[in-house]
Amino acid sequence: MAVAPPKKMLGISILEILKKHSDIEHRLTQNQIQKLLYQEYELKAERKAIKRNLMELVDAGYPLECDTVVRVNKDGEDEEMHTNWYLERDISDVELRLLIDSVLFSRHIPEKQSRELIRKLGNLSSKYFRTNTENVSRAGDAQLINPQILYTREVLDEAISKGKKVCFHYSYFDVYKQVRMKTDEDGVPLQYVVNPIQMVATNGRFYLIGNYDKYDNISHYRLSRISEIVMLDEKAKPRREIKGLEHGLNLPKHMAEHIYMFSGESAEIIFTAKKNLTSEIIDWFGMDVSFINTKSDEMDVIVRCNIQAFRYWALQFGKYVTVKSPQSLVDTLKADVADMALRYGI
Secondary structure, eight states: OOOOOOGGGHHHHHHHHHHHHOBTTBOBOHHHHHHHHHHHHOOOOOHHHHHHHHHHHHHTTOOEEEEEEEEEOTTSOEEEEEEEEEEOOSSOHHHHHHHHHHHHTOSSSOHHHHHHHHHHHHTTSOTTOOOOGGGOOOOOOOOOOOTTHHHHHHHHHHHHHHTEEEEEEEEEEOTTSOEEEOBOTTSOBOOEEEEEEEEEEETTEEEEEEEETTSSSOEEEEGGGEEEEEEEEEEOOOGGGSTTOTTOOOHHHHHHHOTTOOOSOEEEEEEEEEGGGHHHHHHHHOTTOEEEOOSSSEEEEEEEEEHHHHHHHHHHTTTTEEEEEOHHHHHHHHHHHHHHHHHHOO
């Protein structure tokens, strides 16, 4: 049992009782608050003192709610009585559930860190809120378990806000499933100096859109692969000097063109697909796609997309789409299919 707090802490103790034991569905009378104060803090308090402290908390701006009942007192006069108290929270249980699900299914937060964050989120509600994560599991996903990722996001956020460059090491999996640093020819870890532009979440992963300082084009980096990040004193390169950002970053357009976050040029691509793929196509490429020749059960689709990203998408949906242009992509996909047939006897 907790050590009894001094009586001058009665207001804070009442507030803690309401935080833990009350919500809109579970309200507390003054009598119930009185019993809980003794059970949890060994604190004896008269109901008048509890009422006075409750009203002082309301006057101080704490979001306490209650029912007001009018009754006739012993002098025959109308008197207001306050009962059924609860603490109104800034975030609802539905909103907490959405946040917890986001943490649970995040591919970049390590399992231990995920559980700790979920526990903290659950504490924002009353004891009646149940996280219920035991019945939900995230599917395994090959990823670099990087405990630095929250720090990486913090540094990037500050660097983007202040217009500063960053430098970091970048990792990858080798064929033996071991984490390796990108290195130069002498085996020394490469120091990536990058002008950070924007952090984005896509396909369950966080990426940095930036510019590798040696070049003038846009590049993408998985946050889970970044380590030893440092914000530099040097100002970031002006965006107008980065190819593709002369008129600023159109993020929805950029994300639609880089569905797998590959860097490089985008192009207009035309392919044929079944009409029942319309929703999936819009999910991947956004609302700027064009559907033409839609009279039969097939249609032609026009999108603007990164060539390499579309190549992987087309291989994924190969049974249902036929690429018509550009010809270079058509030839590449034919070679991919032929290679798979040779390798796997398809």
